Amino acid sequence: MTATGIAEKKVKNRRPANSTLSALPWIGPSLLLILLVVVWPAIELIRISLTKITSAGVLEGFFGLGNYRLLFENPDLKTIAVRTLIWVFAVVSITVALSLPLAQLINQNFPGRKFVRWAMIVPWAASVVMTSIIWKWILELTSGEFNLTLQQLGLQDGQPVDWLRDPRYSFFVLVWVAVFVSIPFTTFVILAGLQSIPNDIVEASQVDGAGPWQIYRRIKFPLLRNALLIATIINLINVFNSFPIIWALTRGGPGYDTDTMITFAYKMAFVEYNMGPSTALGVINFAFIMLIVLIYLRVTKATRDQA
Amino acid sequence: MKKIGLRKLSAVAAVALSASVLSVAPAQANTTIKIITPNYTDAMPAYYADLNARFMAANPTIKVEHTNLSWDDILVKGRTLVATDSTPDILNLNTFSDYAAAGLLYKATDIFDAKTMADFVPAFIDNSKYNGVAYAVPDLASARMFFYNKQLLYTSGVTKVPTTWAEVTAAAKKIKKKYPRVYPIGLPLGSEEAQAEFAIWTGGNNGRYFDDKAKKWVINSKENLETMNYLTSLVKAGLTQPSPASTNRTDAFKLFSQGRIAMINASVFFPSTLKDYKSKVDYGVAPFPHSPKGKPITLGVQDYFMAFKKPGNEAAVKAWLNFLFQPTNYAGFLRAAGGFIPATKSASSAVDSSLLPFIEQLPNAIFYPGDLAAWPKVSGSIQTQIGTGVIKDPKGVLDKIQKVAVEAGVK
Known part of the structure; x- marks a missing residue:
């Protein structure tokens, strides 16, 4: 085939109708999968949120926005929504702040680096429920290792602190455990970013007399922008959706004091048997996630176009 | 088990x-x-x-x-x-x-x-x-009764098993004085069984969730508020385990089995649970203490x-x-x-x-209003929220649950 022939073919293939149709056999299966496991449940969720549903789970017909009205009448919703935002912001920002130096560290060459990298992956590879339960044991009131150690060191006199049940502490404990399970992924995304920085730029700046801090601040950090963006946005979604940590450690209690919108939706449906408003909250949570995904797509598109 | x-x-x-x-x-x-x-x-x-x-x-x-x-x-x-x-x-x-x-x-x-x-x-x-x-x-x-740790009670100078609220408080104070690391009273108002824990305390003060005769919810009744205030006073005086609003029954049972809680409301199957925990606690079982205006009751479930x-x-x-x-x-x-x-x-x-003392209590049993279609929902709200009454606003919490119950209806 001549060069012109190839060019002509390319032009032909660019015609939308033709290309969409001819792509179908390739993207068809995944499209079907997406329709089945993403689009259909989403539609079902919205449909149920517009339906009147009893505590026995019996559907009693169209209810309009009734479930949403009931949800917004709930006096606790506002506090829980604010807490959810604080939760997401705190966990993501602390995670990123700790992961940046950690990635820097495991990017260095030192004996035992392989082992350190491997050890860092473990909390990520372990099931979140498992990690949460281990933390529950560590922080348990009378038999937990943490309180026992504090007592042996003489740092805690009198009654032990109830880390998991006392609302003054439990939210911070939850944030810490969430940071703990988020760090490995974040660190490795940033590490990948660090490794993609061409060595010659770094060397050139060294030749120009830049110190280590200057190199990090002016060369490496700006080049990490993409990795950081991806890590932040994926963490936003993960942390917002985070259910097992909270449920395993505090069940959102006492009352709703450590609930987020995710655990609250579950608690309403399956502890308080208040199914209707819970489905409405499910839709709102879903919409929030979609919003973050849209921002993610926008941002990655913008950086791609830039490149 | x-x-x-x-x-x-x-x-x-x-x-x-x-x-x-x-x-x-x-x-x-x-x-x-x-x-x-x-x-x-x-x-x-x-x-x-x-x-x-x-x-x-x-x-x-x-x-x-x-x-x-x-x-x-x-x-x-x-x-x-x-x-x-x-x-x-x-x-x-x-x-x-x-x-x-x-x-x-x-x-x-x-x-x-x-x-x-x-x-x-x-x-x-x-x-x-x-x-x-x-x-x-x-x-x-x-059915539920009052379980107590004999050793902790008797060595603290409590000579008689408490039968009234006042005696419970007095005994708890003695135990706390003698054993500062023991929680005298177990009060598990966490969501696992808060509806039962509150029902048995308030039952001894003639408090109920639902008035069968008048066919209406009475969750924020005077009796229930009195009970809430009494329980709050126990918590404030440090006579219960910490964080009562988020301590589940299972957690409190474990503390009792370790000898860390001296008195607790527990169900008929508790002896077999204690056996499973390999507990060495020498316990006694008595009718549940009540307020001056109430009488001993048990909660039938x-x-x-x-x-x-x-x-x-x-x-x-x-x-x-x-x-x-x-x-x-x-x-x-x-x-x-x-x-x-x-x-x-x-x-x-x-x-x-071992079941006989519990069966003897059944004539004094109060039950949940389990025959109402609204009960599962109301019970759920009680479970998640009533415990916060003893750490926050006793009346506000009861009013809030009452509102949920009234909306859920009386059928």
Whole structure:
């Protein structure tokens, strides 16, 4: 085939109708999968949120926005929504702040680096429920290792602190455990970013007399922008959706004091048997996630176009 | 509670085998019934495997598909079964009324003959009624009493087991003085069983959740507020374990078993739990303390068997439930469930002597308003919220739950 022939073919293939149709056999299966496991449940969720549903789970017909009205009448919703935002912001920002130096560290060459990298992956590879339960044991009131150690060191006199049940502490404990399970992924995304920085730029700046801090601040950090963006946005979604940590450690209690919108939706449906408003909250949570995904797509598109 | 290893496996295998044999049996008028039950203990799946194998051998035209779930799972599943069109034929659960209200259940008299019906303990059948008609039957019941650690009480100078609130406070203060690291009173108002914990304390002050005569919710009544204030005073004085609003019953039971809690409200099965925890605590059991205006009461709690109306399943669910309530099979059920009060008169005559003090308390029993369709929802709100009354605003919390209850209705 001549060069012109190839060019002509390319032009032909660019015609939308033709290309969409001819792509179908390739993207068809995944499209079907997406329709089945993403689009259909989403539609079902919205449909149920517009339906009147009893505590026995019996559907009693169209209810309009009734479930949403009931949800917004709930006096606790506002506090829980604010807490959810604080939760997401705190966990993501602390995670990123700790992961940046950690990635820097495991990017260095030192004996035992392989082992350190491997050890860092473990909390990520372990099931979140498992990690949460281990933390529950560590922080348990009378038999937990943490309180026992504090007592042996003489740092805690009198009654032990109830880390998991006392609302003054439990939210911070939850944030810490969430940071703990988020760090490995974040660190490795940033590490990948660090490794993609061409060595010659770094060397050139060294030749120009830049110190280590200057190199990090002016060369490496700006080049990490993409990795950081991806890590932040994926963490936003993960942390917002985070259910097992909270449920395993505090069940959102006492009352709703450590609930987020995710655990609250579950608690309403399956502890308080208040199914209707819970489905409405499910839709709102879903919409929030979609919003973050849209921002993610926008941002990655913008950086791609830039490149 | 009772662990079963190999026996459980082989029994499950036996059921699987008989099930597969049945499914290739020649075409008859075969009915398949789905049964979902909670695991009171780890011995339940093995018990049902054996029961179902014998049932299917005796009823070759009926196939049983049995699902054993943990309590946590069945409480969640119970809410989604109907909505997802996966309603079982027979369900064992702690509530029945909202299914009955939706018209999904057979009447108990459709399932059992008059003789069997007459054998159920009348109080338990009364609690299984919706609008005056029994739509479920009791499977077992529990009552609660006051458990105390003899050593901690007597060595602190408490000479008499407390019977009133004032005596509880006085004893708690003595214990705290002598043993600063012991929590004198266990007050688990965490969501696991807060509805029971509050009900038994307020019951001794004539407080209730629902007024049967006036047919209205009385959650924010004067009596309940008094109880809430009394419990708050215990918490403020440091006489309970920390964080009462988020301590679950299981957590508090563990503390009692370690000798860290001296007095606690616990159910009839608590002795067998203590045995499982290998607890060395020497405990005593007494009627639950009450306020000056109240009298000693116990909280009766029962669970239910219910059968869902589906075309063509009536004969099969009837056969299975009657099979289960045959005296020997039902005795096995009670054994597997571990230390509960029987729901039938015939089984009550043969109980373990440790159950007798609890059965003696039954005439003083108060019950949840489990016959109201609104109860599951109201109970859920009590569970998640009532505990915060003792750490925040006693009246505000009661008012909030009262509002939920009033909206849920009195049917």
